[in-house]
Amino acid sequence: MSGGLLNMQDLRIHFGPADHPARAVDGVDLVIHEHETVALVGESGSGKSLTALAAANLLPRPAARVAGGEIRFAGTDVLRAGSKQLRRLRGGDIAYIFQDPTTALNPVMRVGDQVRETLAIHRPDIDGRKEVLDLFTRVGIDDPSRRMNMFPHEFSGGMQQRVMIAMALACRPRLLIADEPTTALDVTIQKSIFELLRDVRETYRMSLLLITHNLGLVSGFAVRIYVMYAGRMVEEGPVSDVLSRPAHPYTRALLDAVPSLDPHRSRRRGIPGRIPDPREIPPGCRFHPRCPIARERCRTDDPRLMAAGHERQSACFFYEDVLRT
Amino acid sequence: MSTTEQDLLKGEGIDLTFRSRTTRVKALSSVSIALQEREVHGVIGESGSGKTTLGRVLLGRLAPDNGVVTFRGTKLADMSEASRRSFRRSVQMIFQDPYGSLNPRFTVGRTLAEVLNVHRLVPPAGEEAGVIELLEQVGLTGDHARRYPHELSGGQRQRVGIARALAVQPSVIIADEPVSALDVSVQVQILDLIRALCDDRGISFLFIAHDLAVVREICDRVTIMKKGEVVEAGAIADVYRDPAHPYTRELLASVPVIRER
Numbered sequence: 001m002s003g004g005l006l007n008m009q010d011l012r013i014h015f016g017p018a019d020h021p022a023r024a025v026d027g028v029d030l031v032i033h034e035h036e037t038v039a040l041v042g043e044s045g046s047g048k049s050l051t052a053l054a055a056a057n058l059l060p061r062p063a064a065r066v067a068g069g070e071i072r073f074a075g076t077d078v079l080r081a082g083s084k085q086l087r088r089l090r091g092g093d094i095a096y097i098f099q100d101p102t103t104a105l106n107p108v109m110r111v112g113d114q115v116r117e118t119l120a121i122h123r124p125d126i127d128g129r130k131e132v133l134d135l136f137t138r139v140g141i142d143d144p145s146r147r148m149n150m151f152p153h154e155f156s157g158g159m160q161q162r163v164m165i166a167m168a169l170a171c172r173p174r175l176l177i178a179d180e181p182t183t184a185l186d187v188t189i190q191k192s193i194f195e196l197l198r199d200v201r202e203t204y205r206m207s208l209l210l211i212t213h214n215l216g217l218v219s220g221f222a223v224r225i226y227v228m229y230a231g232r233m234v235e236e237g238p239v240s241d242v243l244s245r246p247a248h249p250y251t252r253a254l255l256d257a258v259p260s261l262d263p264h265r266s267r268r269r270g271i272p273g274r275i276p277d278p279r280e281i282p283p284g285c286r287f288h289p290r291c292p293i294a295r296e297r298c299r300t301d302d303p304r305l306m307a308a309g310h311e312r313q314s315a316c317f318f319y320e321d322v323l324r325t
Numbered sequence: 326m327s328t329t330e331q332d333l334l335k336g337e338g339i340d341l342t343f344r345s346r347t348t349r350v351k352a353l354s355s356v357s358i359a360l361q362e363r364e365v366h367g368v369i370g371e372s373g374s375g376k377t378t379l380g381r382v383l384l385g386r387l388a389p390d391n392g393v394v395t396f397r398g399t400k401l402a403d404m405s406e407a408s409r410r411s412f413r414r415s416v417q418m419i420f421q422d423p424y425g426s427l428n429p430r431f432t433v434g435r436t437l438a439e440v441l442n443v444h445r446l447v448p449p450a451g452e453e454a455g456v457i458e459l460l461e462q463v464g465l466t467g468d469h470a471r472r473y474p475h476e477l478s479g480g481q482r483q484r485v486g487i488a489r490a491l492a493v494q495p496s497v498i499i500a501d502e503p504v505s506a507l508d509v510s511v512q513v514q515i516l517d518l519i520r521a522l523c524d525d526r527g528i529s530f531l532f533i534a535h536d537l538a539v540v541r542e543i544c545d546r547v548t549i550m551k552k553g554e555v556v557e558a559g560a561i562a563d564v565y566r567d568p569a570h571p572y573t574r575e576l577l578a579s580v581p582v583i584r585e586r
């Protein structure tokens with residue numbers, strides 16, 4: 001394996017009985033280069049969080065089993081790392097902003113103290129209180145000197161997420177994983193958080209993995225995009241190419257489902273059916289039961305990512321047809 | 326705000342401050358809003374602007390410091406115990422993630438049957454028939470009655486949340502971010518359901534959301550809140566075409582759009 005800051009190869013994460021496992025992540029390859037911003041999109045339950053959690057060795061053990069594959073972060077073998085390497089990995093090298101801030105924050109500790117605790121571990125030399133005030137201001141928390149003395153339950157959901165982001169930035173990571181970081185925030189704050197992320201990724205020269213449902217957030221922010229479905233990557237390529245000319249019917253369907261402010265745009269469509277349960281992944285192409293262009297071959301053969309034009313990959317036998325539409 | 330014939334659920338001049346020994350948070354100040362018959366009325370605003378608090382005040386669960394809530398022309402404060410009971414049935418609330426509000430140890434069928442029983446609304450055909458009818462109204466089937474909440478997808482759970490609200494035959498549903506946690510691919514189905522319940526059954530919705538594009542799709546009117554105050558309200562087409570308040574303009578300009586090349 002070579003090239004990236006983060007390299008994942010054929011990652012498999014299983015739950016449940018070994019003879020009939022839930023294949024939540026089912027052979028994933030993912031590369032993130034130094035200073036690169038990559039987006040990971042896909043419906044709920046497709047395995048995005050598990051993939052990202054595995055990168056930081058934060059999988060919910062022992063429930064989650066790594067059933068195969070390899071992960072390297074800056075040369076470290078993440079899945080076989082010792083406890084000292086792991087501490088460095090989780091605390092400093094990789095920061096993870098979780099989807100749900102309520103479970104990530106300590107309910108009985110003042111939010112300011114929680115950020116200061118992180119600072120004390122990773123940057124003991126600095127003035128904690130001043131840095132917290134500064135971080136809170138940067139992430140858009142009003143009246144930071146008062147707010148830092150409040151408890152998480154006194155914050156609305158959006159405000160809690162801002163505290164989480166401050167905490168992640170406090171350890172100045174090499175890779176920041178932002179797992180739906182602004183889902184609960186209003187659009188103006190979302191915009192300013194993305195401006196903030198843009199700013200800090202330049203300042204600290206971080207790599208960034210953005211996990212999101214919102215394709216609008218991806219364009220103009222990430223350089224490369226991975227589209228995940230039912231435990232697999234189904235498309236990968238430069239953001240601008242993938243969003244303007246998708247090479248997989250699933251990507252096309254996701255784009256058609258995005259709500260729009262434009263009153264002239266035709267009514268958006270949903271995707272029929274639902275993502276399969278990881279215990280019952282259909283044979284052949286896992287998207288075929290919901291795919292508008294599925295043919296006989298799709299019911300039996302399991303497509304893997306294949307080259308689909310310059311710097312692009314698609315896991316659709318008929319990607320050329322999709323590209324043409 | 327003037328009273329019109331169609332005003333169904335109305336809040337006027339609502340003030341509310343949360344107080345604890347150490348802090349005071351003014352969550353609503355002089356908020357007025359009127360939900361009309363047969364409308365889906367969007368409420369949009371930044372996090373902490375008071376949307377959920379307003380919803381709970383209109384639901385009668387939080388008493389405002391000042392201001393009045395009126396339902397079909399009667400002030401909540403003046404209601405007799407009997408009309409209060411009927412008010413509590415008429416106005417229901419659903420949440421962003423119904424997971425937290427559904428009992429994880431009850432099957433969907435049992436959750437719905439319980440509501441029917443508590444309110445003595447079991448139809449003559451029986452409890453099971455009542456449950457199936459509710460499930461079918463939200464696009465599920467009797468088959469789902471045997472499932473537990475964790476055996477449902479997010480979209481299906483939201484349908485169950487809506488079915489539970491429908492069980493008591495409400496005239497208003499306050500929907501607090503009902504699709505915010507759902508994939509765009511299944512949002513459409515829930516939005517279509519809400520629209521149909523309004524158009525075909527005459528149920529009015531207060532649709533709390535933070536996605537302006539979603540609100541444009543489904544709502545007739547919209548109220549925009551900021552820091553506990555209403556900054557703008559009006560018909561969707563007007564507000565989106567010609568926003569009067571700078572904050573509305575800022576909101577509209579902040580919506581991320583997919584840039585096509």
Ligand SMILES: Nc1ncnc2c1ncn2[C@@H]1O[C@H](COP(=O)(O)OP(=O)(O)OP(=O)(O)O)[C@@H](O)[C@H]1O
Pocket residue numbers: 015022024042043044045046047048049050051060063064099277278
């Ligand atoms: N602790 C667990 N036990 C059993 N199954 C799990 C567990 N954690 C996750 N899964 C399953 O693994 C699959 C992938 O989950 P994951 O959280 O990675 O999805 P996701 O793409 O991040 O979805 P979302 O957009 O909802 O966050 C899902 O089907 C989920 O139900």
Ligand SMILES: Nc1ncnc2c1ncn2[C@@H]1O[C@H](COP(=O)(O)OP(=O)(O)OP(=O)(O)O)[C@@H](O)[C@H]1O
Pocket residue numbers: 154155156157158159343344350351352370371372373374375376377378379
């Ligand atoms: N029980 C409570 N005790 C103290 N303060 C509260 C309580 N509930 C809400 N608040 C505060 O009241 C204000 C309005 O909160 P509310 O939950 O109504 O906002 P919201 O618009 O629904 O936000 P969000 O979009 O994050 O859900 C916030 O400042 C919040 O911190």
Ligand SMILES: [Mg+2]
Pocket residue numbers: 048049050099179
């Ligand atoms: Mg996730």
Ligand SMILES: [Mg+2]
Pocket residue numbers: 376377378501
């Ligand atoms: Mg709220």
